[in-house]
Amino acid sequence: MQTIVHPIRQLALVVAGFVAAIVLLESQGLASWADHLDIGPLRTVAVPVTAVIKKTLEPLGIGSVREHAIQALARVGWSDDAALLADASGTAPSPSLTKPAECSVPSLANASNPPSIPGSKPGSTASSTHASVPGTAAAFSNATGSLTPLLASVPRTTDLAPLPPIAPGKPRVVALAGDSMMAVGLSATLLRQAAGNKDLRMIKAFRSGTGLARPEVFNWMDEYPAMLGAEKPDVVIVAIGANDGQGFVVDGKVLPYGSEGWQKVYQDRLASYLAMVSSTGAHVVWVGLPPMRIAVYNQKIAAINRIAYTVVSQSPQATWWNPVSFVGDDSGGFREFATLPNGQSMRLRATDGIHFSDEGAGLLTNVLMKWLDPPPPISVAGASATTPTPDQVQPAKPKHKGRHASKG
Amino acid sequence: MLFPTVEYGLFFLSVLAIAWSLYRFPQVHKDFLLLASYVFYGFWNWTYLPLLIGISIFAGLVAQRIQRSQTTTAKKRWLIAGVVVCLAALGYYKYTSFLMTTLLQVWGRFAHPPHIQVYSPLLPLGISFFVFHAISLLGDCYRGKVKEPVQLRDALLYVAFFPQLIAGPILRASRFLPQLAVRRNPNHIRINRAFLLIVGGLFKKVILSNMLATRLVEPVFAVPQSYGAWDTLLAVYGYAAQIYCDFSGYTDIAIGCALLLGYRFPRNFNAPYTATDPQDFWRRWHISLSTWLRDYLYFPLGGSRSGKMRTYLNLMITMLLGGLWHGAAWTFVVWGGLHGSYLVVHRLWSRIGWAPLVRWRATATWRWISRILLFHAVCLGWVFFRSSTFSIAFDVFSRLRIPGPATLANGPVLLVLFLGLGSQFMPARWRNGFEVEMGRWPALARGAAVAVAIAAIEILGPTGVAPFIYFQF
Numbered sequence: 001m002q003t004i005v006h007p008i009r010q011l012a013l014v015v016a017g018f019v020a021a022i023v024l025l026e027s028q029g030l031a032s033w034a035d036h037l038d039i040g041p042l043r044t045v046a047v048p049v050t051a052v053i054k055k056t057l058e059p060l061g062i063g064s065v066r067e068h069a070i071q072a073l074a075r076v077g078w079s080d081d082a083a084l085l086a087d088a089s090g091t092a093p094s095p096s097l098t099k100p101a102e103c104s105v106p107s108l109a110n111a112s113n114p115p116s117i118p119g120s121k122p123g124s125t126a127s128s129t130h131a132s133v134p135g136t137a138a139a140f141s142n143a144t145g146s147l148t149p150l151l152a153s154v155p156r157t158t159d160l161a162p163l164p165p166i167a168p169g170k171p172r173v174v175a176l177a178g179d180s181m182m183a184v185g186l187s188a189t190l191l192r193q194a195a196g197n198k199d200l201r202m203i204k205a206f207r208s209g210t211g212l213a214r215p216e217v218f219n220w221m222d223e224y225p226a227m228l229g230a231e232k233p234d235v236v237i238v239a240i241g242a243n244d245g246q247g248f249v250v251d252g253k254v255l256p257y258g259s260e261g262w263q264k265v266y267q268d269r270l271a272s273y274l275a276m277v278s279s280t281g282a283h284v285v286w287v288g289l290p291p292m293r294i295a296v297y298n299q300k301i302a303a304i305n306r307i308a309y310t311v312v313s314q315s316p317q318a319t320w321w322n323p324v325s326f327v328g329d330d331s332g333g334f335r336e337f338a339t340l341p342n343g344q345s346m347r348l349r350a351t352d353g354i355h356f357s358d359e360g361a362g363l364l365t366n367v368l369m370k371w372l373d374p375p376p377p378i379s380v381a382g383a384s385a386t387t388p389t390p391d392q393v394q395p396a397k398p399k400h401k402g403r404h405a406s407k408g
Numbered sequence: 409m410l411f412p413t414v415e416y417g418l419f420f421l422s423v424l425a426i427a428w429s430l431y432r433f434p435q436v437h438k439d440f441l442l443l444a445s446y447v448f449y450g451f452w453n454w455t456y457l458p459l460l461i462g463i464s465i466f467a468g469l470v471a472q473r474i475q476r477s478q479t480t481t482a483k484k485r486w487l488i489a490g491v492v493v494c495l496a497a498l499g500y501y502k503y504t505s506f507l508m509t510t511l512l513q514v515w516g517r518f519a520h521p522p523h524i525q526v527y528s529p530l531l532p533l534g535i536s537f538f539v540f541h542a543i544s545l546l547g548d549c550y551r552g553k554v555k556e557p558v559q560l561r562d563a564l565l566y567v568a569f570f571p572q573l574i575a576g577p578i579l580r581a582s583r584f585l586p587q588l589a590v591r592r593n594p595n596h597i598r599i600n601r602a603f604l605l606i607v608g609g610l611f612k613k614v615i616l617s618n619m620l621a622t623r624l625v626e627p628v629f630a631v632p633q634s635y636g637a638w639d640t641l642l643a644v645y646g647y648a649a650q651i652y653c654d655f656s657g658y659t660d661i662a663i664g665c666a667l668l669l670g671y672r673f674p675r676n677f678n679a680p681y682t683a684t685d686p687q688d689f690w691r692r693w694h695i696s697l698s699t700w701l702r703d704y705l706y707f708p709l710g711g712s713r714s715g716k717m718r719t720y721l722n723l724m725i726t727m728l729l730g731g732l733w734h735g736a737a738w739t740f741v742v743w744g745g746l747h748g749s750y751l752v753v754h755r756l757w758s759r760i761g762w763a764p765l766v767r768w769r770a771t772a773t774w775r776w777i778s779r780i781l782l783f784h785a786v787c788l789g790w791v792f793f794r795s796s797t798f799s800i801a802f803d804v805f806s807r808l809r810i811p812g813p814a815t816l817a818n819g820p821v822l823l824v825l826f827l828g829l830g831s832q833f834m835p836a837r838w839r840n841g842f843e844v845e846m847g848r849w850p851a852l853a854r855g856a857a858v859a860v861a862i863a864a865i866e867i868l869g870p871t872g873v874a875p876f877i878y879f880q881f
Contacts, residue, residue: 005851006594007594007595007597007599008428008431008594008597010599010851011424011428011594011597011599011668013850013851013852013855014599014603014851014852014854014855014858015421015424015425015855016852016855017851017852017853017854017855017856017858017859018855018856018858018859019421019855019859020852020855020856020859021855021856021858021859021860022859022862022863024859025859025860025863026863026866029863029866030414033414042415066863066867069867070867073867073868076819076820077818077819077820078820078868079870080619080622080623080870081870187630188630188631191630191631191634192630192631192633195631195633195634196633293530336505336526336527336528337505337509337525337526337527337528339523339524339525339526342516342520343512343515343516343520343521343522343523344509344512344513344516344521345508345509345512345524345526347505347509351528351530351531352530353530358796358797
């Protein structure tokens with residue numbers, strides 16, 4: 001006689017079978033998931049629990065079956081993860097890219113560039129208008145271990161030093177790097193503007209949902225060389241940091257966002273990333289993060305900008321570039337729409353209040369494109385009637401043209 | 409909380425366990441589900457929770473007033489007041505900047521417009537869906553389709569029930585409130601069907617949709633100028649598959665989760681790309697939305713009761729507004745307008761009574777030709793739907809004429825494209841047969857099979873979670 005199982009009992013058995021099997025099959029995946037969580041109560045519970053499960057089930061070897069399956073899928077082109085593809089196909093990252101070793105002390109300086117006074121580059125005069133206020137600024141350690149003040153403010157405008165002329169038949173190779181601040185708006189606009197331009201070759205080296213704060217989630221030190229392959233960029237345009245306003249764990253210790261330990265480690269990771277993208281001799285334009293709609297998030301972004309500016313300004317190859325002069329309001333705050341001289345409005349930011357809209361990105365990329373591939377000296381019509389210039393969407397403000405050393 | 413995440417899995421299993429432990433106490437059971445729904449919504453942004461609760465309470469109270477009103481005039485007044493407030497909320501959050509920029513554009517054609525600082529509130533997640541639920545409640549009460557007096561707590565749960573809260577399917581008050589009025593019956597749990605829906609939905613969303621989006625669609629629609637005809641054509645087909653897999657995958661998961669909790673949701677997609685005419689397409693695509701528009705917009709406008717021209721006008725208005733519902737941009741309106749014109753053309757075509765044509769239309773050959781023609785007409789609309797500007801849409805069209813190899817589609821991408829489109833032609837008896845077969849396995853084995861399937865999806869899927877298209881609505 002067939003036993004009729006109560007439906008709820010049946011459901012409970014199905015769920016029990018599911019939970020048991022998923023824990024068995026995905027012990028490694030669950031541990032990885034827990035590790036990737038933001039710092040918080042869920043992570044506090046999930047990490048030790050999944051670690052125990054993983055350790056207990058490791059002898060079964062299911063995790064290695066999973067890894068082999070992922071590798072096999074990468075070999076047939078299933079994955080779009082550049083580092084995974086490179087590993088699977090046995091291709092090493094470009095030998096011209098030398099990844100700095102993981103830093104436990106800041107590596108702002110290399111052998112030819114000794115630590116410099118914050119805010120100035122060796123052999124150059126100040127390139128921006130800001131005031132460094134050691135008494136009120138947060139600090140980070142320099143190579144000697146002593147604390148160096150974080151620059152208290154960032155310049156509203158920065159000039160881009162002219163690039164050397166493009167040699168005939170040798171296009172300028174430009175890598176577009178970063179997180180979704182590059183992926184959404186900026187990259188598409190740059191790629192569209194550069195389409196068909198034989199003097200420029202653009203390389204995509206960006207990925208949404210990434211950053212520098214959590215290399216265990218997405219490690220740019222591995223991924224960037226894999227994305228470049230054999231390419232050697234002459235210029236790298238970076239827009240990154242929007243996801244970095246979070247704490248992380250280093251050597252088992254939780255470093256809450258904004259703490260001194262957090263700042264030190266984050267600044268190290270930023271410096272390492274900068275050194276990596278500069279290692280081909282490329283000139284780097286580090287596009288700062290624009291002001292954000294949500295006030296709490298905006299404060300985090302402002303702090304990340306200060307760290308980025310402080311690090312980037314130490315490098316003679318890199319320029320920190322503030323987008324606020326293009327998309328911010330008079331006081332440097334968030335502005336979603338701009339009013340054009342003809343009374344029409346233009347959306348500067350996406351509806352999420354974070355990313356650039358295409359038009360907003362266009363204000364930056366118009367300038368970047370002219371810098372990457374300057375128009376010929378014969379007078380042309382200038383910007384099209386439908387493409388407003390930054391001056392047209394900004395109230396007139398005196399620009400502080402800082403003195404700067406030529407980086408050409 | 410996104411469906412294809414471990415967080416949602418943990419949340420849902422917890423809710424499932426607690427809900428069924430409380431099913432003998434209907435009111436406590438429903439209050440628990442309501443609380444869980446608010447936790448689910450608040451996980452995204454708790455600051456908009458008062459809006460959700462406010463709209464739900466408002467709709468519930470007005471629905472009660474409609475039911476208690478003695479005269480049709482009084483009922484209508486309450487209905488209009490309720491609908492106006494609901495639409496005002498939706499209009500404010502979703503269409504403020506669109507209306508302001510459009511006003512400036514129109515004004516600018518005649519004179520220099522005054523300085524108006526355009527403003528755009530942050531769009532609450534799922535607002536288009538829960539406002540439509542509120543309006544359905546009001547409409548069904550007005551028409552007398554809700555037979556029993558509306559209980560406010562049931563109205564709250566109807567609007568906010570978490571499996572459908574963010575992206576549908578859009579439930580009808582007249583069909584869902586009766587489910588809430590009775591105690592859950594464990595015999596109504598279709599375990600096998602639910603898990604098949606969930607696993608199938610995850611496969612479509614996490615694997616098919618995501619791969620098509622990242623490897624085929626996004627590169628072409630971001631920079632159309634960089635690609636030739638083959639890449640562009642495959643990207644257009646790819647988007648047709650992507651949006652189907654993304655949205656139907658999500659609603660399949662929603663339907664499966666509701667089924668496990670003992671509630672029946674309506675089917676939302678029924679192999680739409682097998683449709684042979686535009687009317688058939690809209691009986692198969694986003695069924696809960698198309699029937700909502702039919703019942704709460706097309707019929708009140710007069711439907712097909714007032715002659716041919718008025719019918720065509722009503723169709724166009726319904727589809728134009730349906731397009732606008734999808735997004736505050738003229739590209740969505742054009743998409744809606746295209747579908748409205750397809751429906752009008754189909755009606756005109758169907759009216760041709762020439763005998764040879766009538767015979768030809770009944771043949772299998774014509775069915776396949778019309779299927780292919782309709783698919784390409786739908787793809788034409790998808791180009792506008794996907795493009796952020798008209799300029800990009802026209803760039804995409806122009807690239808279809810430029811010879812160029814297929815550089816983006818490798819074997820896996822083509823396989824995924826085939827599965828995304830071809831799976832719709834899979835006979836229903838295969839799915840039903842598998843469900844029956846699954847029913848013969850022991851319960852623990854069924855659970856393990858689901859786990860194996862989800863582990864396979866995890867391995868095949870990308871790192872991270874792809875954005876869900878319909879979340880922006």
